[in-house]
Amino acid sequence: MIYISSAVALIMAITVLIVRLKATKKPVSLKKIVLPPIFMSTGALMFLFPMFRLTGLEVLEAVLVGMLFSIFLIKTSNFEVRNNEIYMKRSKAFAYILIGLLIVRLVAKWLLSTSIDVGQLGGMFFLLAYAMIVPWRISMYLQYRKIHNEHFGNGKVAKV
Structure with missing residues (x-):
């Protein structure tokens, strides 16, 4: 089971990397910033099932590690104005950070799978990912609004 979930994580990471690199070629919108964490939040339904439920300490650990990891994503995500639209700047470091x-995630999973149940581990890694994505997307939103207001003024409505 651990090998299958690791293979799925690898495929997802490669997909995210490709999607993020392609995203630099298209203008950013508020919708593209805000919707991914909203869509991902449906994964929290896993906690309805007892095998995925976590202790308070496991929740705290997963959230703190996720927020720590988000710093790397925040530092490598910047915007620029091109052709009168806002784009993500391509960062060479972003791909390396994702990899x-x-x-780190795969090594942690292999180490922790011997002492933590696979369901709880899945719940912890979901929380870790969500706690990483939410601060990153909030930072992106704030950057986007700042650049939009600087270049297009407060009166003009951002493209959604």
């Missing part, structure tokens, strides 16, 4: 986070 590094994947490696």
Whole structure:
């Protein structure tokens, strides 16, 4: 089971990397910033099932590690104005950071799978990912609004 979930994580990481690199070629919108965490939040339904439920300490650990990891994503996500629209700046470090986070995640999963039940581990890694994505997307939102207001003024409505 651990090998299957690791393979799925690898495929997802490669997909995210490709999607993020392609995203630099298209203008950013508020919708593209805000919707991914909303869609991902449906994964929290896993906690309805007892095998995925976590202790308070496990929740705290997963959230703190996720927020720590989000710092790397925040530092490598910047915007620029091109052709009168806002785009993500391509960062060479972003790909390396995603790969590094994947490696850390896989190693942690292999180490923790001997002492934590696979369901609880899945719940912890979901929380870790969500706690990583939400601060990153909030930072992106704030950056986007700042750049939009600087270049297009407060009166003009941002493209959604």
